[in-house]
Amino acid sequence: MHVKEAEIVMSAVDPKQYPDTGFAEIALAGRSNVGKSSFINKLINRKALARTSSKPGKTQTLNFYLINNSFYFVDVPGYGYAKVSKTERAKWGQMLETYFTQRDTLRHVFLVVDFRHEPTEDDIQMKDFIEYYNLPYSVIATKCDKIPRGKWNQHFYRIKKALNIPSDESLIMFSKETGEGFEKAWTLIEGILAE
Ligand code: GDP
Numbered sequence: 001m002h003v004k005e006a007e008i009v010m011s012a013v014d015p016k017q018y019p020d021t022g023f024a025e026i027a028l029a030g031r032s033n034v035g036k037s038s039f040i041n042k043l044i045n046r047k048a049l050a051r052t053s054s055k056p057g058k059t060q061t062l063n064f065y066l067i068n069n070s071f072y073f074v075d076v077p078g079y080g081y082a083k084v085s086k087t088e089r090a091k092w093g094q095m096l097e098t099y100f101t102q103r104d105t106l107r108h109v110f111l112v113v114d115f116r117h118e119p120t121e122d123d124i125q126m127k128d129f130i131e132y133y134n135l136p137y138s139v140i141a142t143k144c145d146k147i148p149r150g151k152w153n154q155h156f157y158r159i160k161k162a163l164n165i166p167s168d169e170s171l172i173m174f175s176k177e178t179g180e181g182f183e184k185a186w187t188l189i190e191g192i193l194a195e
Contacts, residue, residue: 005068006044011061013095015102019064024193025072025105028140029096029126030112032078035142038176039112040065040073043185060092062099071193074099074106100133108136108192111163115141115155115173119162127163138170138188139163145175 012018028036044067063075076099077092100106109130113123130137141159144152156173165171172188174181 003044003068005066007066009064009066009072011063013061015098018062018099018103019066019072022105023066023071024107025064025074025103026189026192027074027076027099027106027109028112029076029109029130030078030140031114031120031122034078034112034114035174035176036075036078036112039110039140039142039174039185040075042174042176042179042182043073043189060088060095062095096129100129100135106135107195108138110140111137112140112142113159113163115144115159116146119159124163136192138172139165140172140174140181140185142174142176144173144180145177 009019010017028039030036044065060077062077065073065075067073076096100109111123111127111130113119119127127137127139139159141156144155147155152173156168156171159165160168160171163171172181172184174185
């Protein structure tokens with residue numbers, strides 16, 4: 001897909017603020033700082049449309065990015081940020097639950113994890129959450145440029161096992177530095193949108 005247009009449409013907390021165009025949505029969930037904004041920016045060939053966060057956990061809204069006037073990437077706020085209060089965390093959980101359960105246009109979730117590390121408890125919880133709500137999902141393991149190629153297989157299968165991912169196709173290695181996974185990610189997105 002050639003991206004002709006990409007724009008930030010809105011930040012929303014409440015369903016009343018979600019866009020009402022009816023376009024398909026692909027959500028991105030993952031820990032703060034894992035590389036969600038960088039993933040979006042790389043896919044749409046922009047340096048910084050999606051805000052890359054220098055302050056993890058500060059984005060407590062759902063951010064909708066309209067792509068080619070045909071679908072949205074929805075960046076959901078990062079989890080696993082120790083410094084947010086219990087109240088903040090509860091509010092965040094509520095917002096996510098509302099979005100995941102009530103949004104008819106949500107087609108697919110990308111769970112973004114760090115290729116370098118074993119998935120955390122937070123990653124596993126998020127995956128369970130996504131499965132609990134029966135949402136189709138894939139896993140993007142990003143920052144793979146930081147691992148030497150000789151170790152890619154080992155990291156790949158460690159993540160696949162820890163998250164109990166059914167097929168190799170549902171786990172995509174990605175890098176905003178080298179563009180690894182760019183084509184695979186777009187092929188996946190095109191498939192999702194064609195369903
Ligand atoms: P977000 O909080 O999930 O949106 O994460 P960001 O996209 O803001 O990325 C957090 C940090 O990780 C930034 O310093 C990025 O430059 C860096 N980063 C993100 N993706 C990659 C990647 O593929 N490779 C490398 N080397 N760094 C990355």
